[in-house]
Amino acid sequence: MRIWVNGALRDADDARLSVLDHGLTVGDGVFETVRVASGRPFALTRHLDRLTRSARGLGLGDPDHDEVRRAVGAVAEANPMELGRMRITFTGGLSPLGSDRGDSGPSLVVALGETARRPDTTAVVTVPWTRNERGAVTGLKTTSYAENVVALARAHERGASEAIFPNTVGRLCEGTGSNVFVVLDGRIHTPPVSSGCLAGITRALAVEWTGAQETDLPLEVLEQAEEIFLTSTLRDVQAVHRVDGRQLADVPGPVTAKAMRIFDERAADDLDP
Numbered sequence: 001m002r003i004w005v006n007g008a009l010r011d012a013d014d015a016r017l018s019v020l021d022h023g024l025t026v027g028d029g030v031f032e033t034v035r036v037a038s039g040r041p042f043a044l045t046r047h048l049d050r051l052t053r054s055a056r057g058l059g060l061g062d063p064d065h066d067e068v069r070r071a072v073g074a075v076a077e078a079n080p081m082e083l084g085r086m087r088i089t090f091t092g093g094l095s096p097l098g099s100d101r102g103d104s105g106p107s108l109v110v111a112l113g114e115t116a117r118r119p120d121t122t123a124v125v126t127v128p129w130t131r132n133e134r135g136a137v138t139g140l141k142t143t144s145y146a147e148n149v150v151a152l153a154r155a156h157e158r159g160a161s162e163a164i165f166p167n168t169v170g171r172l173c174e175g176t177g178s179n180v181f182v183v184l185d186g187r188i189h190t191p192p193v194s195s196g197c198l199a200g201i202t203r204a205l206a207v208e209w210t211g212a213q214e215t216d217l218p219l220e221v222l223e224q225a226e227e228i229f230l231t232s233t234l235r236d237v238q239a240v241h242r243v244d245g246r247q248l249a250d251v252p253g254p255v256t257a258k259a260m261r262i263f264d265e266r267a268a269d270d271l272d273p
Contacts, residue, residue, distance in 0.1 A: 089107075
């Protein structure tokens with residue numbers, strides 16, 4: 001694997017940041033995961049725009065989009081593969097121990113690893129922990145991901161690939177790395193970003209391309225929804241066949257199957273929508 005680190009491609013064994021990088025010591029960083037198929041990144045402009053929004057939310061300087069694009073191109077060329085997960089990480093850089101940020105400037109790392117296409121359906125579980133819809137980093141894609149690690153481990157223990165969070169007032173929010181959609185009376189709904197969920201790239205495209213509505217929903221909607229699906233960079237649109245102990249019949253259902261087809265067709269027509 002060849003990895004971009006602060007201006008140059010390096011072999012994986014030589015791709016290093018200081019142990020005092022603020023992204024490591026306090027999670028002071030933001031990131032994006034980009035799907036790369038046959039060397040071509042999908043929706044890169046949208047990902048770079050969100051990377052900038054997240055960086056501004058943390059008070060980091062804006063990432064240089066031209067530099068990030070150079071890094072993305074170099075890494076994709078150096079690591080040919082059919083389907084890959086590209087990780088763009090932008091951190092506070094070398095800093096003193098503690099929460100104060102140093103003045104040496106940010107760090108940029110771009111890496112690419114091979115992945116496989118996801119199954120068409122999956123199982124999810126709800127977890128007892130909440131997303132804070134009023135937190136300082138709500139809606140930012142930060143490197144402070146330990147909460148998601150814990151919740152995803154709970155999901156795996158229960159034979160599921162994703163854990164679903166409510167927010168602090170018991171409304172449906174999001175998964176550890178996905179957005180949630182439900183079908184009610186034949187119409188598609190997803191929680192608004194005011195619920196505390198991340199404004200997912202695939203979520204936005206799914207809303208735009210399927211006509212889904214942003215709707216404030218109770219967590220209990222998962223017990224009644226006719227169909228449920230997840231969206232994310234690597235899932236695209238993925239049907240849910242089980243939520244906790246509830247099995248959904250005939251998955252993917254007709255509305256989800258249509259959403260899957262629409263997304264695949266539109267994404268194939270435009271690599272940077």
